[in-house]
Amino acid sequence: MARVNFDGVSKSFGGTLAVDDLNLEVHDGELLVLLGPSGCGKTTALRMVAGLEDPSSGTVSIGDTVVNDVEPKDRDVAMVFQSYALYPHMTLRRNIEFPLRQQRVTTEERDRRVEEAATTLGLTDLLERKPGQLSGGQRQRVALARAIVRDPQVFLMDEPLSNLDATLRIQTRADIVSLQRRLGTTTIYVTHDQVEAMTMGHRIAVMRGGRLQQVAAPQDLYEHPANTFVASFLGSPGMNLIPATVDGASATVYGTTVELPAALGRVPPGPVTLGVRPEAASLAPTGIPASVTLVEQLGAETHVICSLADATRVVVRQGHQAARPDLGEAVTILIDPDHLHAFDAATGERVGAGR
Amino acid sequence: MPETDVAPITPVSSRAPSPSPPPRRRHRRFRLAVRYVLLSIGAVVVLFPIYMAVVNSLLAPSQIAHQPPPLFPVHPQWGSYRKAWSEGDLGVYLRNSAFQTSVIVVGQLVTSVLAAFAFAFLEFPFKRTLFFVFLMTLMIPFEVTIATNLSTVSSLGWFNTFPGLTIPFLATGFGTFLLRQAFLQIPRDLREAAQLDGYGNLRFLWSVAIPLARPALAALGVFSFLGAWNQYLWPLLVTGNDNSVRTVQIGLKQLINTQLDQINVSLAGTVIAVVPLLILLVVFQKQLVRSLTSGAVK
Amino acid sequence: MTAGRTRKLKEWGLAYLLLLPALVVFAIFTFYPFLKNFKLALYQNPPYPGLPSHYVGLHQVGSVLSSTQFHQSLISTLLYVLMVVPVGLLGGLLLALAAHRAIRGMAWFRLIFSSTVVTSVAVAAVVFGTLMDPVVGLFPWLGVNPHPAILQNPTWALPAVSLIAVWQFLGLSFVIMTAGLQSLPEEILEAARLDGAGGWAMFWRVTVPLLSPTLFFGLVVGTIYAFQSFGQIDILIGPQNSQFTHTDVLLYAVYQALSIKNDPGVAAVLSIVLFAILLVFTLAQLRFLERRVTYAGD
Numbered sequence: 001m002a003r004v005n006f007d008g009v010s011k012s013f014g015g016t017l018a019v020d021d022l023n024l025e026v027h028d029g030e031l032l033v034l035l036g037p038s039g040c041g042k043t044t045a046l047r048m049v050a051g052l053e054d055p056s057s058g059t060v061s062i063g064d065t066v067v068n069d070v071e072p073k074d075r076d077v078a079m080v081f082q083s084y085a086l087y088p089h090m091t092l093r094r095n096i097e098f099p100l101r102q103q104r105v106t107t108e109e110r111d112r113r114v115e116e117a118a119t120t121l122g123l124t125d126l127l128e129r130k131p132g133q134l135s136g137g138q139r140q141r142v143a144l145a146r147a148i149v150r151d152p153q154v155f156l157m158d159e160p161l162s163n164l165d166a167t168l169r170i171q172t173r174a175d176i177v178s179l180q181r182r183l184g185t186t187t188i189y190v191t192h193d194q195v196e197a198m199t200m201g202h203r204i205a206v207m208r209g210g211r212l213q214q215v216a217a218p219q220d221l222y223e224h225p226a227n228t229f230v231a232s233f234l235g236s237p238g239m240n241l242i243p244a245t246v247d248g249a250s251a252t253v254y255g256t257t258v259e260l261p262a263a264l265g266r267v268p269p270g271p272v273t274l275g276v277r278p279e280a281a282s283l284a285p286t287g288i289p290a291s292v293t294l295v296e297q298l299g300a301e302t303h304v305i306c307s308l309a310d311a312t313r314v315v316v317r318q319g320h321q322a323a324r325p326d327l328g329e330a331v332t333i334l335i336d337p338d339h340l341h342a343f344d345a346a347t348g349e350r351v352g353a354g355r
Numbered sequence: 356m357p358e359t360d361v362a363p364i365t366p367v368s369s370r371a372p373s374p375s376p377p378p379r380r381r382h383r384r385f386r387l388a389v390r391y392v393l394l395s396i397g398a399v400v401v402l403f404p405i406y407m408a409v410v411n412s413l414l415a416p417s418q419i420a421h422q423p424p425p426l427f428p429v430h431p432q433w434g435s436y437r438k439a440w441s442e443g444d445l446g447v448y449l450r451n452s453a454f455q456t457s458v459i460v461v462g463q464l465v466t467s468v469l470a471a472f473a474f475a476f477l478e479f480p481f482k483r484t485l486f487f488v489f490l491m492t493l494m495i496p497f498e499v500t501i502a503t504n505l506s507t508v509s510s511l512g513w514f515n516t517f518p519g520l521t522i523p524f525l526a527t528g529f530g531t532f533l534l535r536q537a538f539l540q541i542p543r544d545l546r547e548a549a550q551l552d553g554y555g556n557l558r559f560l561w562s563v564a565i566p567l568a569r570p571a572l573a574a575l576g577v578f579s580f581l582g583a584w585n586q587y588l589w590p591l592l593v594t595g596n597d598n599s600v601r602t603v604q605i606g607l608k609q610l611i612n613t614q615l616d617q618i619n620v621s622l623a624g625t626v627i628a629v630v631p632l633l634i635l636l637v638v639f640q641k642q643l644v645r646s647l648t649s650g651a652v653k
Numbered sequence: 654m655t656a657g658r659t660r661k662l663k664e665w666g667l668a669y670l671l672l673l674p675a676l677v678v679f680a681i682f683t684f685y686p687f688l689k690n691f692k693l694a695l696y697q698n699p700p701y702p703g704l705p706s707h708y709v710g711l712h713q714v715g716s717v718l719s720s721t722q723f724h725q726s727l728i729s730t731l732l733y734v735l736m737v738v739p740v741g742l743l744g745g746l747l748l749a750l751a752a753h754r755a756i757r758g759m760a761w762f763r764l765i766f767s768s769t770v771v772t773s774v775a776v777a778a779v780v781f782g783t784l785m786d787p788v789v790g791l792f793p794w795l796g797v798n799p800h801p802a803i804l805q806n807p808t809w810a811l812p813a814v815s816l817i818a819v820w821q822f823l824g825l826s827f828v829i830m831t832a833g834l835q836s837l838p839e840e841i842l843e844a845a846r847l848d849g850a851g852g853w854a855m856f857w858r859v860t861v862p863l864l865s866p867t868l869f870f871g872l873v874v875g876t877i878y879a880f881q882s883f884g885q886i887d888i889l890i891g892p893q894n895s896q897f898t899h900t901d902v903l904l905y906a907v908y909q910a911l912s913i914k915n916d917p918g919v920a921a922v923l924s925i926v927l928f929a930i931l932l933v934f935t936l937a938q939l940r941f942l943e944r945r946v947t948y949a950g951d
Contacts, residue, residue: 052547071660073553085544089566102553150552391758393751398765401748401823405772408780411789423794466678469671478661479668485676492679494935495687496881498904499924502693502917503686523682526675556667585773587884588904592912607775608888611782618783625779632771640764647770647828 002063002153002186003028004049009058011044018044020210022058031180031187033201035194037233041210042190046156049188050079062153073102078147079156082163084139086131092118092142093127099150117149120179137168144176148183155180155187161196173200194234198222206230228348231275231341237303240276240314242288243345251342254309256288261337265352272351275341278303278317283325284334290314292325306333405629412436412622419618432619439610439624444598448606449627452584455602458521459583460576467530467575472560474531475538476546492528498588505592515597520590524583530575533646537571538564574646577639584632603628687928693921706918717922722896723906727926729811730880730902736815737822738875742868744819745826752827753834763831770824774884781817782889804889810898817885822878826871833867834860873937880904880931903927 004026011019019041026032034042047053048060051072059066067075078099086095096117100110118124121141131139140160147155160176161169177200180187191197197204198218206213206221206229214226225231225239232238244251244258246267251258251274258274260267283304290306293313297320304316304325314333318324325331342352411419412435413428439445473479474486504523513519541564549559565572587604594601601609607628610621636643696706697713717723748766752759769777784790787802803809837860845859861868883905886895892909895901901909903923910920 050547050551052550072547072551075551077551079548079551081544081548083542083544085542085548087545087563087567089563098549099552102558146548387756390751390754390756394762397748397751398762401765401769401820404777404780404784404820405768407784411783419789424789424791466675470675473668473671477664477668477671479665482668485672488679489675492683494932495683495928496877496931496935497683498881498907499690499928499931500683500686501907502911502920502924503689504682505911506917507681507686523678526678528679531675556664581771585771585775587774587887588908591887592908604773604775604884607779611779611888618786618789621779622783625776629772629776632773633768636768636771637764640767643770644767644828644832647825 003030004154004186004188005059005061006045006048007059007061009045009048009055009060011041011048011053012056017210019048019055022212024205024212024215026186026188027202029184029186030202031177031189031200033197033204034188034190034207035192035197035201035204035233036207036213037192039209040207042192042207043158045207046079046158046188046190049075049154050077050156051075075154076150076152077154077156078150078152079158080143080147080160082159084131084143084160084163086139086142086146088131091128091130092123092134092145095131095142096123096127096145096149099146103150113149113151117145120148121145136164137172140164140172141175144179148179148185153186155185157187157189159191160189161191162193169196176200195236198234206233208233224350225275225341226350228273228275228343231343235277237278237315239341240278240281241343242274242276242308242312242314243310244272244274246270246272246342253288258288258335258340259337260342260352261340263338264340264342267342267352271345273343273345273348274335275343276314276335277339278315280336280339281314281316282318282334282336283316283322283331285332287332287334288314290331290333292327292329292331295324295327297324304331306331408622408625412619412626414619416617416619435617435619435623436627438617439620439627443606443610443620443624445603445606445610445624445627447598448601448603449631451600452603453631455517455520455590455600456580456583458517459524460579462521462525463527463530463579464572464576466526467534468560468565468572470526470531471534471538472556472564474535475541476556476559476564489528489531492526493532497523501588501592508593513593515594515600517600519593520600520602523589527579530579533575534568534571537568541567570642570645573639573642577635577642578646580635581632581643690921690924690928693917694925696918698916698918713918714922717919718926722901723923725896725899726901726903726906729899732811733815733818733900733902734876734879736812737818737879738872740815741819741822741826741875742830742871744823745828745830745871746868748823748827749830749834752831766827767824767831769821770828772821772824774821774882775888777817777821778885778888781813781820781885785813785889805894805898807898810890810894810900814886814889814900817889818879818882821882822875825878826875829867829871829874830864833864833870836867837863869937873934876934877931880927880934883908903930 006022006024009019009022010017022041022045024045034045036042044053048055049062049067051067051070055068059068061067062075062077087098090098093114097110097114100113105113114127115124118127121144123138123141123145126134126138131142134142140163143160157176161172164172173196176189189196189200201218203215203217204221205215208229214221214230216224221230222234225234228239228241232241242253244253246260246269248269249260249262251260251267251272253274288308290308292304293307294303294305296303296305300320302318302320302322302324304318306314306316308314316333341350343349344351407424410426410428411424413431413433414425415432418425470489474482474489508514508519508523511519513522545563545567546559549563554562585604586602590602590605591608594605607621607624610624694714695708695710697709698706752762752766772780782804785792785803787793787798792798792803799806799809803813841863842855842859845855880902881904883902886900886902886905887908890898890900892913895905895909904927907920907923907927910916910923
């Protein structure tokens with residue numbers, strides 16, 4: 001087990017910068033989620049830890065060793081691929097023991113470790129089958145078994161759940177978390193699914209366009225997004241972003257004055273982007289005027305999608321008992337000032353303290 | 356059918372036995388019959404020459420000249436086969452062909468696997484140029500290189516030898532291309548997984564790439580076999596006057612030239628020469644079709 | 654030096670090592686003799702063996718290309734190709750259409766129809782040689798026995814050897830056409846059927862256009878095959894008779910210049926002409942192979 005460090009790591013393919021000056025420490029024993037939309041550089045970062053890509057500049061270290069010049073096989077990392085990368089012509093047993101065959105491990109030791117990994121993942125009865133005879137979930141577990149059988153310093157997982165159906169994904173998510181907590185192996189987990197990230201990670205590192213946006217524990221990230229991108233990427237739906245003008249301790253939103261809470265700290269006067277989580281907004285007799293464009297009923301809750309005077313979209317999350325507005329109805333939206341975020345209108349960076 | 360839902364207990368009675376099948380079914384049956392007739396005509400056209408060869412090979416020379424020609428050997432004379440085998444040296448030729456063909460097949464598989472692996476999985480300078488060089492060989496038919504190849508082979512002292520028969524054919528641009536395609540179908544993840552597990556290039560080739568490309572290897576093997584076994588021009592030129600390396604195709608030519616009055620013997624020789632390939636066709640029909648049509652359909 | 658660079662250099666070395674065996678064979682037996690043709694074409698063979706050949710520039714090229722023998726050879730080749738390819742393709746297509754439906758016994762019909770793929774030219778020649786024999790063959794029985802005998806007949810010899818080539822090509826043609834038919838998108842055919850198309854309309858307006866890539870591929874393959882086959886002419890007609898029977902196709906002329914007249918200069922000129930013609934068709938074939946690359950790449 002070891003920590004993993006990125007120090008000023010960049011990677012460019014041709015002219016495009018896939019990862020731009022990444023500085024990040026993954027703690028020993030931690031499950032760190034690399035989260036971002038596709039093309040954000042998260043997979044490239046993961047592959048540089050594996051040694052499948054060489055950094056253009058900067059250093060990657062595992063434990064105290066800089067591994068830039070270490071062969072992938074000598075890095076003592078195991079990777080779970082999105083496609084599982086099982087060898088279709090080998091039985092599960094052969095698949096799982098494949099990594100061990102290249103190591104100096106006695107036959108007895110090998111068999112013992114394969115049995116152990118198979119037992120852990122409930123694959124004991126399937127060992128003589130081939131991957132083609134298995135369901136998606138079973139294949140996924142074989143991929144995990146092949147990773148844990150090596151007992152590596154670091155697990156690398158590249159969207160391991162994205163080929164599973166929704167129900168199985170939730171189940172397997174929990175399985176991976178408990179497995180990781182039990183083994184205590186440092187794990188880097190790449191995903192574009194923010195729910196996966198929130199439920200699995202000790203910490204989440206959000207990336208966009210090759211740049212690291214923010215690293216924090218899931219709840220911190222949700223409550224204190226560092227910029228508008230993180231704010232809108234996390235949460236389902238994401239944070240509402242509303243243009244406003246700050247004047248002293250209050251802000252004007254489409255002619256409506258909103259008091260800024262003291263806890264927000266000093267926000268410089270002028271244009272600003274206010275952030276409001278859907279659950280911090282409600283339909284009320286007074287507030288910002290808007291019209292209803294869509295009502296989505298999700299059972300336990302309802303999303304009322306409104307549009308403001310300049311077509312800015314605002315989503316209001318309601319309990320299922322709340323009165324449901326009609327389409328096109330003119331409503332007013334009240335914002336809970338205690339859950340207000342403020343971002344620089346130009347850069348999108350957070351301003352003020354927030355809560 | 357809805358009626359089975361209503362009356363599942365009496366499925367027989369629900370279909371009342373009608374005196375004649377309904378017109379649509381009768382029509383279909385008629386078309387099926389027509390189809391079988393057409394197929395049979397096609398089969399006769401294709402098989403007739405070979406069938407006549409078998410028939411004639413089993414007739415005595417006097418019977419062959421009989422008009423109309425007998426369409427069935429009433430008293431098969433197996434002596435022609437014995438004769439073709441012993442007098443025509445077919446045993447030797449078959450062995451030579453088997454050896455020559457095996458060397459070419461194995462050689463082509465090996466050189467193609469190696470080159471295809473480099474093109475599919477490795478990065479190196481001039482890769483595109485070299486691949487184009489391999490493709491170029493498809494544009495140069497062997498026939499236009501014969502003049503110089505003959506003098507090359509003779510200056511190497513390879514006239515009337517197996518090296519002369521086989522070595523010029525130990526590499527194939529087509530095979531390299533076919534296998535490269537098969538290797539490119541192997542997901543990149545598999546290769547990277549193997550890399551992380553400590554499997555180097557050659558070990559990956561041996562334990563993952565080759566097993567996964569087996570269908571393509573079989574296709575190439577059958578294709579090479581066919582080409583090598585049926586070679587005519589080159590063996591004719593290179594094995595000019597030495598029986599000990601002559602292949603079966605050249606042996607056949609000789610059999611006709613020397614025994615004009617014994618048509619049954621040369622036909623018996625022909626049947627002997629074609630049997631190994633018919634067996635090959637029956638066993639490897641799928642692979643053969645695959646290799647012959649690569650490029651025909653996506 | 655960093656480990657990354659060492660790894661890279663190792664990869665390069667391995668790649669070149671893997672390509673080496675095939676490259677050596679290609680260099681010696683394909684590219685060198687191919688390029689040598691351009692030199693050989695400029696040198697005239699000595700009148701008596703043993704004397705050195707001397708440089709004549711383009712004189713020899715000119716005299717070969719303007720000779721009536723070459724013109725006759727070119728005409729024979731074109732006629733031969735024009736007879737073999739369309740008939741072979743059409744026959745293959747008809748067989749493939751008949752054998753398209755999955756009905757009982759179809760596997761056997763398919764096996765029979767593709768069987769001529771495995772026959773060698775020598776086998777085909779011997780088999781047909783018997784059937785076309787003026788004494789023991791089928792013609793006396795059928796009551797049409799041309800004089801001189803068909804294979805010595807200036808009018809009928811070329812159609813006869815073409816027929817043998819058609820029969821031999823039929824198997825390959827059938828295999829290609831079947832693969833093409835099987836690759837037709839079933840939904841489009843069904844949609845056409847629902848739109849009321851049936852029988853001939855369906856065949857000409859839907860099947861044939863969809864099949865056109867296959868037909869074109871068959872055309873290219875067939876043409877290359879026809880240009881390269883001459884074994885039955887050598888076995889059944891021979892160098893003494895090939896000229897006056899107008900069966901002196903280009904490749905056979907190359908063979909005769911080399912092995913009978915011992916004249917590599919003339920053979921080289923003819924080889925270059927043959928290459929130029931084949932190049933057009935091979936390029937077309939390569940286009941198909943390339944298309945496979947782009948399909949596989951995405």
